[in-house]
Every structure is written in C-alpha cells, then in structure tokens.
Amino acid sequence: MKFSIATWNINSVRLRMPIVEQFLVRYQPDIICLQETKCQNDLFPSKPLRALGYEHIIVHGQKGYHGVAIASRLPLSEDHRQDYCGVGDARHISAIVQHNGRRIRLHNFYVPAGGDEPDRSINPKFGHKLDFVEEMKALHAEREPGVSSILVGDLNIAPLENDVWSHKQLLKIVSHTPVETEGLLEVMKRGAWLDLMRQNVPESEKIYTWWSYRAKDWAAADRGRRLDHIWSSADLGLHLEGIDILKEARGWTQPSDHVPVTARFSL
DNA sequence: ATGGTTGGCTACCAA
Numbered sequence: 317m318k319f320s321i322a323t324w325n326i327n328s329v330r331l332r333m334p335i336v337e338q339f340l341v342r343y344q345p346d347i348i349c350l351q352e353t354k355c356q357n358d359l360f361p362s363k364p365l366r367a368l369g370y371e372h373i374i375v376h377g378q379k380g381y382h383g384v385a386i387a388s389r390l391p392l393s394e395d396h397r398q399d400y401c402g403v404g405d406a407r408h409i410s411a412i413v414q415h416n417g418r419r420i421r422l423h424n425f426y427v428p429a430g431g432d433e434p435d436r437s438i439n440p441k442f443g444h445k446l447d448f449v450e451e452m453k454a455l456h457a458e459r460e461p462g463v464s465s466i467l468v469g470d471l472n473i474a475p476l477e478n479d480v481w482s483h484k485q486l487l488k489i490v491s492h493t494p495v496e497t498e499g500l501l502e503v504m505k506r507g508a509w510l511d512l513m514r515q516n517v518p519e520s521e522k523i524y525t526w527w528s529y530r531a532k533d534w535a536a537a538d539r540g541r542r543l544d545h546i547w548s549s550a551d552l553g554l555h556l557e558g559i560d561i562l563k564e565a566r567g568w569t570q571p572s573d574h575v576p577v578t579a580r581f582s583l
Numbered sequence: 584a585t586g587g588t589t590g591g592c593t594a595c596c597a598a
Contacts, residue, residue: 327598328590352598354591380591381598429598441597472598529588529598573589573598 317416318557319581321347323424323468323544325526325574329353329385333361335568340368343562345578346389347413351426351470353383360385376409384409384424384469392422400448407448412463416583420552421460425452425469434493442490445472449499456507457549467509467547470574473500476514478522479542491541509547512579516559526574527566534566546579555583 322345326332329350340348348370353360360375370387376397377383383406386392395411407426412419428445436443457465475497477483486492504511517523524540531537546559557580565575 331590352590381596431597530586532587 317583319415319583320345320578321349321422321466321468321546321581322576322578323349323351323470323546324576325351325426325470325544325572327352327354327572327574329355329383330359330361332570332572333364335565335571337364337368338568339562339565339576340365340370343560343576343578346415347422348387348576349422349424349468350385350387351383351424353377353385354380355383362387374409374411376406378404378406382406382426384426386411386422386424388413390415400451401444403444418583419463421463421465423455423465423467423469425467425471427452427470427472429472430490430496432490434488434490434495445490446495446499449473449496449503452503453499453506455503457509457547464552465509465549466552466579467545468577468579469545470543471500471545472543473497474541474543475500476519476542478519479524481522481524481539481541486541491543504547508550510550510553512546512548512553512556513542513559513561513577515553515556523561524563525561525577529573544574544577546577548579552581552583555581557582 365387372388372392375385392411410423430445431441433439525544527534527540560578
C-alpha cells in the first residue's frame with residue numbers, strides 16, 4: 317500500500333491557504349506537516365483542510381510566531397507537544413499515525429533559525445538554536461517498542477556540503493556552521509535516524525528546499541539550502557519509494573521561501 | 584562587505 321507524507325514551512329498558513337490547497341489537490345499526500353503557521357489554534361484554517369479529506373488535524377500554534385500543525389487523512393492519536401528549551405515556543409508536535417496495521421510515531425519540528433551572528437556570546441538566538449539541537453539528541457527513532465518513527469520539519473540546518481550552494485562561502489553563515497552541522501549529524505547518529513532525502517539522492521548531488529526572499533531572481537541565482545528534512549527509523553527506509561522536492565512551488569503566487577518535500581512509501 | 588525581501592502585528596521583530 318502507498319503512504320506519503322509531506323513537510324512544508326508555510327510562513328503563515330492563513331495567508332497561503334490557496335497554495336496549500338493547490339498542493340494538496342495536485343499531489344494528494346496522506347499527511348501534511350506544516351511549520352511557521354503563525355496562527356493561534358482557534359484561528360487555524362481547519363475547515364478547508366477537512367473539505368479536502370484531511371479530517372484529522374492537530375495544531376500547536378501561538379500568536380504571530382512559529383507554530384506547527386499536522387493534517388492527515390489517516391487517524392492520529394497519542395498526540396503531544398514538547399516545549400524544547402522550556403521557553404514556551406510552539407516548535408514541536410507529535411502523534412501516532414496508523415497505517416496498514418503499522419504504528420508510526422510522527423514528529424514535526426520547527427527548529428529556531430538562530431539569528432545572523434553565529435556566536436552565542438553575542439547572539440542569544442544562536443545559543444537557543446544550539447540548545448534546542450542539543451535537546452533533540454535525546455530523541456531516539458526506536459523509543460517505543462513496535463512503533464516506527466518519522467521526523468520531519470524545518471530544521472534550519474543544512475548539514476552536508478551539497479546541502480548548500482557553496483559550502484566554502486557558507487561556513488560562517490548560520491544554518492551551515494560546523495557547530496550546527498555537527499550537532500544535527502549527532503542528533504541523527506544518536507537517535508539512529510535515517511536521512512531519507514539522502515537515501516534517495518547521493519551526497520555528491522546538490523539538494524535545496526529553501527531559496528531566500530532577498531534574491532533578485534531566486535531561480536537564476538539558485539542559491540538554495542536544504543533546511544527541510546525527512547528522517548525515519550531504519551525499518552521504514554526499506555520501504556521508501558521516492559522523495560519529491562517541489563521546486564516549482566517556490567515560483568507559485570505569493571510563495572513561501574520553502575518548498576514542500578514529500579516522502580513516498582510502499583508499506 | 585553589504586543589503587537585499589517577507590509576514591505579523593504594532594509602530595519593530597523574526598526570519
């Protein structure tokens with residue numbers, strides 16, 4: 317049986333419902349995980365999502381900033397939200413999804429961007445990001461017996477050399493500094509997570525999921541970064557059919573600066 | 584080296 321899950325930093329879900337609907341109608345993922353919804357729970361646009369068949373919706377929002385949500389055609393249960401760093405930000409939501417007799421724990425993350433200066437002594441936002449990543453190291457893909465795991469989201473770190481347009485030029489740029497990339501690789505290693513995008517595309521090839529709003533012509537410059545990720549426990553890696561990075565969505569009307577990434581499984 | 588753009592919400596901050 318087919319099973320697919322998409323992740324998209326939507327940068328205001330209310331503003332971008334037209335392109336969310338366009339994506340769901342055209343590509344029909346079973347589940348969509350959103351980040352940066354920037355919307356309180358009672359204002360979340362559940363109705364149009366339900367109308368498209370996404371009847372199971374869990375949200376963790378706050379006013380103005382951050383916010384994560386999961387909308388699913390399959391039942392969700394045992395949902396929870398972890399307050400990473402104990403600062404009250406809405407940056408994580410999790411639930412168990414049931415598919416074809418299998419139970420999958422799904423985590424949806426929005427890791428702090430970390431500001432501009434990659435030095436925690438002068439930039440507390442960078443310190444917060446490092447602390448957040450440190451706390452993620454405790455999350456293991458095989459934590460619950462008999463339950464597989466998927467972790468998705470905007471992790472705001474491009475860990476590999478070909479996850480950025482120029483490794484050399486970005487080494488001191490927040491999202492690609494060694495302390496961040498090593499930290500994220502340690503999260504994967506300690507938690508036994510598989511990088512599904514890199515299982516699908518060799519490390520020698522460039523992959524981007526984000527292109528800055530600040531470029532004059534994002535497509536011509538093509539200075540992207542892979543900030544969005546889909547990880548899984550080892551058992552699910554065997555069932556991955558493919559990964560789709562919808563670069564085209566960066567050129568849609570009033571786009572997010574991130575594009576949707578979808579993992580397709582046969583399970 | 585610098586500045587570039589976007590969104591939310593209030594007269595700036597975060598990204």
